Amino acid sequence: MSGEVVGVWIGAILTLGIFSFLYKDNPFYKFSEALFVGVSAGYWFVVTFWQYFLPKLIDNLALAYTVLSVEGKIDYHWVYVLGGGLGVLMLLRLFPSVGWLSRWSLAFIVGTTAGLQFTRYLESNGIIQVKGTILPLIVGGNLNTTIGNLVIVVGTFCGLIYFFFSKEHKGAFGGAARVGVWFLMITFGALFGYTVMSRMSLLIGRMDYLFSNWLHLIG
Amino acid sequence: MRREVPLVLTAMVGLTMIVSHFIPPFNILNDLFEDWFFIIAAFAIYLGVLNLLRVNADKIYKKQADAPFGLVVILGFLVITIPGLFFSGGRSFSDPGTPFYYLYIHVYYPLSATMFALLAFFVASASYRAFRARNVEATMLLVAAFILMLGRVPIGDWMTAWLPEGYRLGEWADWIMDFPQTAGQKAIMIGIALGVVSSALRVILGLERAYMGGE
Numbered sequence: 001m002s003g004e005v006v007g008v009w010i011g012a013i014l015t016l017g018i019f020s021f022l023y024k025d026n027p028f029y030k031f032s033e034a035l036f037v038g039v040s041a042g043y044w045f046v047v048t049f050w051q052y053f054l055p056k057l058i059d060n061l062a063l064a065y066t067v068l069s070v071e072g073k074i075d076y077h078w079v080y081v082l083g084g085g086l087g088v089l090m091l092l093r094l095f096p097s098v099g100w101l102s103r104w105s106l107a108f109i110v111g112t113t114a115g116l117q118f119t120r121y122l123e124s125n126g127i128i129q130v131k132g133t134i135l136p137l138i139v140g141g142n143l144n145t146t147i148g149n150l151v152i153v154v155g156t157f158c159g160l161i162y163f164f165f166s167k168e169h170k171g172a173f174g175g176a177a178r179v180g181v182w183f184l185m186i187t188f189g190a191l192f193g194y195t196v197m198s199r200m201s202l203l204i205g206r207m208d209y210l211f212s213n214w215l216h217l218i219g
Numbered sequence: 220m221r222r223e224v225p226l227v228l229t230a231m232v233g234l235t236m237i238v239s240h241f242i243p244p245f246n247i248l249n250d251l252f253e254d255w256f257f258i259i260a261a262f263a264i265y266l267g268v269l270n271l272l273r274v275n276a277d278k279i280y281k282k283q284a285d286a287p288f289g290l291v292v293i294l295g296f297l298v299i300t301i302p303g304l305f306f307s308g309g310r311s312f313s314d315p316g317t318p319f320y321y322l323y324i325h326v327y328y329p330l331s332a333t334m335f336a337l338l339a340f341f342v343a344s345a346s347y348r349a350f351r352a353r354n355v356e357a358t359m360l361l362v363a364a365f366i367l368m369l370g371r372v373p374i375g376d377w378m379t380a381w382l383p384e385g386y387r388l389g390e391w392a393d394w395i396m397d398f399p400q401t402a403g404q405k406a407i408m409i410g411i412a413l414g415v416v417s418s419a420l421r422v423i424l425g426l427e428r429a430y431m432g433g434e
Contacts, residue, residue, distance in 0.1 A: 003321065006325075007321060007324065007325030008325070010325050010326060010329075011324075011325045011326070011328075011329035012329075014326065014329050014330050014333070015329050015330075015333045018330065018333040018334055018337060019333060019337065021337060022337070022340060030285075030288050031288065031291055032330060033288075034288040034289070034291035034292045034295065035291050035292075035295040035326070035330065036295075036327075036330040036331065036334060037271070037292050037295070038291060038292035038293060038294065038295025038296040038297075038298075038299075039295040039296070039298070039299050039322070039326055039327050039330065040327065040330075040331070041267070041268045041271050041272075041292075041295075041296050042268075042295065042296040042297070042298070042299035042300040042303065043299055043303075043323065043327050044264055044268070045264065045265065045268050045296070045300055045303075046299065046300055046303030046304060046312060046319060047313075048260075048261045048264045048265070049261070049303075049304065050303075050309070050310055050312050050313075052257045052258065052260065052261040053258070053261045054310070056254045056257050056258050056261075057258045057261075060254075079251065080254070080255075080258070082255070083251075083254060083255035083258040083259065084258060086255060086258070086259050086262075087258045087259045087261065087262030088262065090259055090262040090263055090266055091262055091265065091266055091269070093266055094266065094269060094270065094273070100221050103221070103224075103225045103431050103432070104224055104225055104228060105259050105262070105263075106225070106430060106431070107224070107225030107226070107228040107229045107232075107430075107431070108228055108229075108232055108252075108255065108256070108259060109256060109259055109260070109263070110229050110422055110430045111228060111229035111230065111231070111232030111233040111236070111422070111423065112232050112233070112236060112252050112253070112255075112256045113256075114229070114233045114236075114418075114419035114422040114423050115232060115233035115234065115235065115236025115237045115419070115423065116236050116253075117415050117419055118233070118236070118237055118415070118416055118419040118420070118423075119236075119237060119240040121411065121412045121415040121416060121419075122412060122415075122416050124412075125408040125409065125411055125412035125415070126409060126412035126413065126416070129405045129408050129409050129412070130409060132405070133405055147398075148394075148397065148398045151398040151399055151402055152398055152401055152402045152405070153402075154402070155398075155399055155401075155402020155403060155405075155406065156402045156405040156406050156409070158406075159402060159403055159405070159406025159407070159410075160406050160409060160410065162406070163406065163410040180406065181356055182355070182356065182359055183399055183402050183403040183406065184403045184406065184407070185356045185357075185359040185360045185363070185403075186359055186360070186363040186395065186399040186400060186403055187363075187399070187400050187402075187403025187404055187407065188360055188363075188403075189359065189360035189361065189362070189363025189364040189365075189367070190363050190364065190367050190395060190396060190400040192346075192349065192360065192364045193363070193364035193365075193367035193368045193371075194367070195342065196339075196342050196343075196346060196364070196368060197368060197371060199335065199336065199338050199339035199342050200339050202332055202335050202336040202339065203336040203339040205332060205336070206329075206332055206333050206336045209329070
């Protein structure tokens with residue numbers, strides 16, 4: 001048996017192992033689940049090592065060391081020692097007596113994320129979306145676009161009113177909020193529909209794998 | 220030291236990231252901080268992995284009922300990590316033909332895809348609960364999801380083939396996606412933007428300290 005055939009058999013057995021949960025929780029499923037947890041951890045460990053740890057930390061420090069040993073100069077890349085240091089502090093969480101030091105690295109992560117997302121969300125989710133909502137409400141000779149633009153402007157405005165909780169949802173304000181809820185429900189319905197379809201397509205993919213790649217009954 | 224240093228660090232880094240967006244010479248700090256972010260994130264993943272191994276090793280050591288599965292977790296980790304780190308050609312570890320790629324295609328991918336495919340069955344039961352038209356809002360959700368699911372598959376257009384072009388189920392689905400769905404999505408996105416901006420400001424100004432834990 002070639003390595004490929006063995007691989008397909010392994011994949012098929014593990015697929016059946018996970019599907020066996022549909023009958024009930026059983027050792028075969030638990031084995032597959034535990035293997036999934038271990039393999040996932042290993043997968044991300046390896047990916048992180050080669051794609052982030054090595055190029056971002058080790059390569060920069062190696063460069064700094066090379067410049068120091070060849071030219072005798074202290075290079076800018078030595079600042080990566082601080083990044084590595086903060087990373088090591090993160091691991092101290094495993095030791096309760098000094099675990100509080102991991103807050104420093106966590107603070108760095110939180111600060112970077114807050115600063116980065118502040119401008120990113122304000123620009124892409126805020127300003128660009130508001131700009132995209134400022135549409136002409138009457139488009140001469142094009143009823144479809146006129147209706148469409150009206151739906152977008154009214155829907156977005158009412159949806160935002162629904163999210164405004166500083167004023168009680170009563171009267172005209174409450175009516176607008178209710179219209180906003182309708183638009184949000186249509187959005188959630190569409191998202192739900194897509195979620196169902198994506199899960200179904202994954203299921204079809206696994207069935208195709210079992211019946212086509214493994215058993216060769218179709219295709 | 221326990222509270223002040225993290226607060227100052229968060230404020231300094233957060234403000235630097237914001238300032239660097241508006242003042243281009245500060246971009247060098249932005250790039251540096253992004254690199255450090257990835258380095259710390261890598262260590263955070265290692266922390267998670269080490270913790271996972273410790274918890275499972277503990278199970279085996281204490282001979283708990285699910286100790287054999289703890290052993291499977293550890294062996295699963297080693298089975299993909301050792302080839303990935305030492306026998307898969309270094310930086311080209313994920314290229315087709317390497318042992319890491321083989322394990323990804325034949326072990327990791329089937330497990331991961333099947334785990335998510337399993338959700339199809341649970342989504343079916345969730346659909347039943349969500350799709351009961353109890354009021355106007357639930358009915359709108361039901362109708363939107365129904366039109367979209369049918370409109371995106373060939374049977375939807377087949378069922379409405381008798382209608383004139385422009386009024387078939389696929390086109391209804393397109394209209395929902397292009398207009399009412401876009402409107403709702405925009406409202407949600409603008410709401411998220413305002414939420415993120417205010418949360419980010421609270422974190423940077425030190426008003427939000429939940430990330431430091433309860434101590």
